[in-house]
Amino acid sequence: MGVKKLRSIFMRYIFAVAGGILLIIAINLGLYSLCVNTGVIIPAMQIEDRIAAAAESIQTDELFNKADIPSFCDYAVYSPTGVFLDGSLSEDTANTFWVEAVTNGMDRITPYRVLVIDRGDEVILLRYRLTSQFSNATLRRICPTTDLLLVGLIIVEVIFLLFLISHWFGKYTGKKIDKLLFITQKIEQQDLDFKIESSGIFEVDRALYALEHLKQALRMSLAEQWQADKLRQDQISALAHDLKTPLTIIRGNAELLYDTELAENQKECTDYIEGSVIQMQDYVETLIEMTKAKENFPFRRQNVKVSSLLQEIHTQAKGLCVVKNVHLEWNQNFNQECISVDREQLIRAFVNILSNAVEYTPAKGTIFFDVNEKDNAILFSITDTGSGFSSEALKRATEQFYMDDQSRNSKSHYGIGLYVVNSIVTQHGGQLILSNSEKTGGAQVTISIPY
Template identity: 35%
Template structure:
């Protein structure tokens, strides 16, 4: 449900356009009344100030024996010529005297931008005064460094205008960004599978509609996941119950077979009975594995503690040597010097994960082979690598190994390998935000499995 005071993007845009128009209008008033104020406050001379001053001194300029700078207002320049154009005196720059006389001969009353001439005919001379026709500061210092006050006001107004536009844009951007963050928070929570929350509403109508759609999707997804979880939980309970039910008649079959073995002396019957016992034992192992797998999926308690790296490694090394002895495999452990002294993790789960990988390495290695077990560090992760001397991984196994119940071709003949070792190890390592990398060793030619566990994430 949308907020009552939410606005559409169109209304929001019109609102800020009105802000822009209002700000521009106020800036125009500032320039107009600002110029009027500084004129009335005698901070600035009006544009025709010097023209009036020159005109007021016309009589003195035409009648004086010699034109001096006292008769010419400050800020104006003058030059006195003979009737034939010979330069007599004045304060024009040397290179300007001839140009001013040419302008006089051509009857030009202007000299460049905002500069004008007045001509005064004396007895045998001509005085030419050049004056500015623009507003100027009354203060000499300001007039020197800011001779064109109108352009100064335009530049100042332009800078204020640009600043206003930037501030208005930033305000608009922050407003929209803040409303978009509300939407982003909703998507982030859904992304991280947090489906039990009430989203905040946006003050922008279109964004609020998207949030409402995401909220509907979140509820539908949550309901779907709950149904799926309930179905999956029911399925696992059924499989677990069935596995336990199968164990009861299997125990009876196995018990009767053992009694027959003890009471029957016939060789053929004893041989058949041995097959029954062996197959029954395999079925028991299948059922036990199935039950453990279901338990591990339903609930895995994750209890991270501070683990001593040296002690943990020695424990794994000892277990690896025990597992390798049954196939007379050489188990070699090594530890790099730059590994941290401690790291945090669930010791029991990590122990089970690494032992599973070691067991797989023993299973695939031939008798008399070799397994290298190495503890190292890679950036901010601690790594455990297991390198065997078996046949290595095929391309298919590199892609699918670690999937539940997956077994490579060579493992299909093994009675003790059910494709669960790497799957369980992968599940436990993921709980530690780590990863498992599979490859083939360039040294032994066998499989290389590396388990990486971040030690600075907890």
């Protein structure tokens, strides 16, 4: 397909319009001529000739014969003194035309022409239109002049032609410009795996080629950024793993010190060492968790029995609750036998939520775990009896590193727990819903997984 310039497309549009108008005029004139030749339409020239012939017959005939009057012509018969005797005109109209034509000597009374024929013992008045008209009386009453009908038809047909050609032109150019919109949307979404094809319009292609260069530049920039991020994550992950070994050694030696006789101040220092090492180990685990979250985890979906999945989650939940002397109330009501999920990732998400729930639930409090079905999805709801989410946390709790100081008194999660959970739920095509329970006043986290 050749590439055309907008100028040539506009010229084609103009030529199409001009050619269409000429074709419309030619067709209508041809039909008009056909109607004239077949006697459907009487042209103005024939009207004058037929009126002249009728006037001569009326003037020379011994007796007035109505058959001599053309069908397109109205008439009136008067006495020599102007008294209306007969005719196709009404008496009032005939009297008006007598005054204008005979008394005032006018031969044109708009929109009519008038011809007066004096036969001596009577006067004949003929009234007619000097314009092309239908020979049929009914059509003549509907449209007195065919010239106006012809012009009107041509105007309507030209307007319709302009509409059709403009619609085609707009649709044609719109499809070409849609390529630009498609590409800009792809670039906006950072989806750069597409091929740019020629639109067939020179000016649009120039814009497409500019977008192609932009796409390549953006691809290189994103590749460099992704590579730098990956390298940084690898470095953090390696450093975090490397730190675990000396921290384990320090903690082990600190615990060995407890087996020796220590003075009170030495025991206090050992306690500080062990507490700081535990805190540093938490930092290291957080760094490792963060790098795993950035990598989006390997996703291995498989059919899993819901009962088996819940059994493992229940075991984990009981273990977490025992540590802080928290009661676990478990309720389940579902019929779905299997669900397609990544078992390990989903369990990891629930452990994150349960850990938070246990942490913010006071000792001897209760955590509610409810399982239900709704709209082709299984709903897992975990509710604690803590202080609940603040209004800000409800909006931002799934952001990485977000910590709500108003509702959290612990710093062991560093704001990535719900971020990780949200990433896992999103991979499953599900939804993470955060709210505060009306029943307990505590935080309620609901995971919806479709099946």
